[in-house]
Amino acid sequence: MVKKTLAQYLPGQYAQIVSVAEHAMGAKLIEMGFYPGKRVQVLFRAPFRGPFAIDAGGAVLSLREDEASLIETIDC
Amino acid sequence: MCTKIALVGSPNTAKTSLFNLLTGMNQQVGNFPGVTVEKHWGKFNLPDGRVAELLDLPGAYSLNAYSEEEKIVSEILHNKQHADFPELVVVTVDVTNLERNLVILTQISDLDIPVIGVLTMNDMLIGKSVSPQELTNAFNQIPFLKINGRTGEGKQALIDFISACNIQPVEKFISFPLKENLNIAEARRDAESRKTSIVNRLKEVPSFVGVTRHSFTTKVDKLLVHPILGYAFFGIVLFLIFQFMFSISAIPMDWIDSVFLNFSQYLQTKMPEGIFTDLITQGIVPGVGGVLIFVPQIAILFFFLGVLEETGYMTRVVFIMDRLVRPFGLNGRSIVPLVSSAACAIPAILSTRVIGNPKERLITILVSPLISCSARIPVFVLLIYLVIPNTYMYGFIGLQGTVLFAMYALGVIGALVVAMVMNKFIRSKEKSFLLLELPEYRWPRWKNILLHLKEKVQAFVFDAGKIILAISIVLWAFAAFPKINEEQVAQGKTQIEESYLGQAGKTIAPVFAPLGYDWKMTVSLLTSFAAREVFVGTMATLYSAGENFEEDESLLTRMREDINLQTGKPAYSLASGLSLMVFYVFAMQCMATFAAVKRETKSWKWPLIQMGYMGFMAYTLALLTFHIFS
Numbered sequence: 001m002v003k004k005t006l007a008q009y010l011p012g013q014y015a016q017i018v019s020v021a022e023h024a025m026g027a028k029l030i031e032m033g034f035y036p037g038k039r040v041q042v043l044f045r046a047p048f049r050g051p052f053a054i055d056a057g058g059a060v061l062s063l064r065e066d067e068a069s070l071i072e073t074i075d076c
Numbered sequence: 077m078c079t080k081i082a083l084v085g086s087p088n089t090a091k092t093s094l095f096n097l098l099t100g101m102n103q104q105v106g107n108f109p110g111v112t113v114e115k116h117w118g119k120f121n122l123p124d125g126r127v128a129e130l131l132d133l134p135g136a137y138s139l140n141a142y143s144e145e146e147k148i149v150s151e152i153l154h155n156k157q158h159a160d161f162p163e164l165v166v167v168t169v170d171v172t173n174l175e176r177n178l179v180i181l182t183q184i185s186d187l188d189i190p191v192i193g194v195l196t197m198n199d200m201l202i203g204k205s206v207s208p209q210e211l212t213n214a215f216n217q218i219p220f221l222k223i224n225g226r227t228g229e230g231k232q233a234l235i236d237f238i239s240a241c242n243i244q245p246v247e248k249f250i251s252f253p254l255k256e257n258l259n260i261a262e263a264r265r266d267a268e269s270r271k272t273s274i275v276n277r278l279k280e281v282p283s284f285v286g287v288t289r290h291s292f293t294t295k296v297d298k299l300l301v302h303p304i305l306g307y308a309f310f311g312i313v314l315f316l317i318f319q320f321m322f323s324i325s326a327i328p329m330d331w332i333d334s335v336f337l338n339f340s341q342y343l344q345t346k347m348p349e350g351i352f353t354d355l356i357t358q359g360i361v362p363g364v365g366g367v368l369i370f371v372p373q374i375a376i377l378f379f380f381l382g383v384l385e386e387t388g389y390m391t392r393v394v395f396i397m398d399r400l401v402r403p404f405g406l407n408g409r410s411i412v413p414l415v416s417s418a419a420c421a422i423p424a425i426l427s428t429r430v431i432g433n434p435k436e437r438l439i440t441i442l443v444s445p446l447i448s449c450s451a452r453i454p455v456f457v458l459l460i461y462l463v464i465p466n467t468y469m470y471g472f473i474g475l476q477g478t479v480l481f482a483m484y485a486l487g488v489i490g491a492l493v494v495a496m497v498m499n500k501f502i503r504s505k506e507k508s509f510l511l512l513e514l515p516e517y518r519w520p521r522w523k524n525i526l527l528h529l530k531e532k533v534q535a536f537v538f539d540a541g542k543i544i545l546a547i548s549i550v551l552w553a554f555a556a557f558p559k560i561n562e563e564q565v566a567q568g569k570t571q572i573e574e575s576y577l578g579q580a581g582k583t584i585a586p587v588f589a590p591l592g593y594d595w596k597m598t599v600s601l602l603t604s605f606a607a608r609e610v611f612v613g614t615m616a617t618l619y620s621a622g623e624n625f626e627e628d629e630s631l632l633t634r635m636r637e638d639i640n641l642q643t644g645k646p647a648y649s650l651a652s653g654l655s656l657m658v659f660y661v662f663a664m665q666c667m668a669t670f671a672a673v674k675r676e677t678k679s680w681k682w683p684l685i686q687m688g689y690m691g692f693m694a695y696t697l698a699l700l701t702f703h704i705f706s
Contacts, residue, residue: 020264025509027263031138031179032511035271043294047303050399051510058173058287060514062395067509 007068015073078241085168087135093225321419325372336365363548367541377423382525405499407436417447435504446491463653543671592652651706663694
């Protein structure tokens with residue numbers, strides 16, 4: 001499987017989280033639902049390369065591109 | 077004893093509704109020391125006659141704190157010595173969002189603080205329900221119960237639980253200890269093991285259902301975050317808010333204005349002549365009126381903001397605006413305050429509390445008054461009548477209207493440029509991040525909106541109101557003393573001219589002479605600190621003419637004929653007129669704004685910095701304008 005970050009997905013695509021980067025935001029991202037093993041779906045994206053809206057099970061969360069790129073994923 | 081209770085919960089878990097349900101009208105609001113996060117607390121009666129105190133802690137996902145709100149919650153719950161440390165914590169848990177909302181519940185339990193989980197939003201699980209007993213079994217016997225914030229169902233069971241206060245020790249969820257400031261690695265380790273523990277435990281809850289989004293929300297989102305329709309809709313929303321703040325609020329504002337004017341005239345006739353009467357009729361009564369005049373606009377803005385927040389639309393605004401406003405150091409939530417500044421900066425500044433990041437909030441507060449507000453209109457209109465010919469460019473573009481538009485545009489550009497500069501200079505402890513929930517669309521809970529609105533109005537009237545009243549009395553005294561004598565009246569002098577304020581204006585007039593102003597304009601700049609539109613009234617007094625210049629031409633005629641004694645040219649030329657307008661675009665001549673910024677930043681530093689930078693910009697840009705056009 002090719003490793004990607006969540007920032008590389010297009011609306012409609014699913015991803016499975018592999019790990020979250022060692023970063024000040026790391027714990028926050030995990031607590032909010034981006035924990036290893038979780039399957040998420042990119043729902044839509046704001047215009048002009050704006051934030052992503054991601055269905056993380058139970059809630060839709062928005063992530064900026066630099067936040068999404070902290071999350072390592074594989075296709076699923 | 078469980079009489080000291082704290083309410084904790086993640087955002088969007090109906091925490092406020094539960095707080096209102098328990099305490100009813102018996103609640104108070106203040107601030108946590110040192111920060112601008114609101115503190116709500118209240119009381120309610122237990123069946124045995126005891127009174128329980130309930131502290132509504134700010135919304136928090138985790139004790140591993142990122143936002144100012146989370147830091148407060150973390151600080152209180154980690155310190156047993158803290159004055160607000162509770163005996164019992166009630167945690168609101170949205171049943172559609174269990175994985176996320178149980179994080180803080182297990183953290184609090186791991187601190188050995190007694191905790192009870194209250195399941196909310198049960199009606200969102202149409203036809204299904206999560207069993208509180210099963211959650212209790214899976215989560216180390218922590219008690220859970222269901223509540224319906226609208227009908228009050230479950231409220232009695234919660235009160236009974238609090239009253240009985242039968243608390244059992246709970247096994248730890250995570251073995252290594254939590255502390256207040258975990259480092260990056262520790263916080264991650266805690267988050268990862270806690271999340272795994274929660275996910276595994278939820279597997280033991282047969283009634284736990286994964287929730288999919290309502291198709292209604294998905295459909296509406298397709299429109300509201302659409303690259304064209306999304307912005308168009310937001311534009312319409314802003315337009316409506318602006319219209320209401322601008323024109324609808326004019327009706328109660330005129331009413332307040334005339335009530336206070338009549339009252340002060342009435343007192344003038346009934347009370348004996350003298351300084352005391354003048355103080356009351358010209359200082360205090362108009363001063364109180366000058367505070368209350370802002371109430372309609374504040375109420376209207378907070379009503380709309382409440383609807384935007386409650387329905388869930390505000391998070392979509394942040395979502396679509398984030399990328400566009402980030403280069404300016406602003407937040408998606410800055411847009412509504414900035415647009416409402418075009419009506420009045422006061423409600424705008426009070427409404428910036430929705431901006432979570434302190435730096436982005438500060439920048440929004442600092443640049444809001446640059447957007448031209450409605451109080452500047454009379455000043456612009458008078459000056460445009462005076463110095464801009466009523467002609468048309470290319471036969472159809474009115475020159476006067478173009479100049480008015482240019483002044484508005486100048487304010488907007490100024491605000492954006494200043495925001496960009498401040499973004500570079502203001503240092504921030506917190507990293508800017510977005511990570512926000514886009515909740516399901518929902519019908520607003522009107523009671524929550526109205527309670528919040530009432531609080532905001534009260535806070536403004538009693539807090540910022542004190543400063544506004546004090547400044548208006550001082551301004552009145554400087555304009556009322558020393559009294560002019562009959563000899564001066566015979567020479568055609570006016571009270572304002574001979575007052576301390578008038579003398580001060582004449583003394584500092586040389587400072588403003590390079591901008592093309594005479595002493596009369598300088599005095600008007602000083603009196604305008606009460607409110608910008610006072611400029612017109614001061615001019616009318618100085619020229620002994622009627623204030624209503626659109627019907628009574630005497631003021632316009634006298635101003636037009638006035639000669640600047642230093643230059644020998646007309647006082648109001650194209651250059652001096654434009655220079656004055658530019659000065660009014662940038663200068664912070666508004667004591668109410670000053671008071672509001674003082675209240676919202678909890679310091680004298682920021683309103684003073686703001687007055688300083690705006691005054692500097694006003695002076696230099698007016699100077700530049702005067703030289704370009706003369």
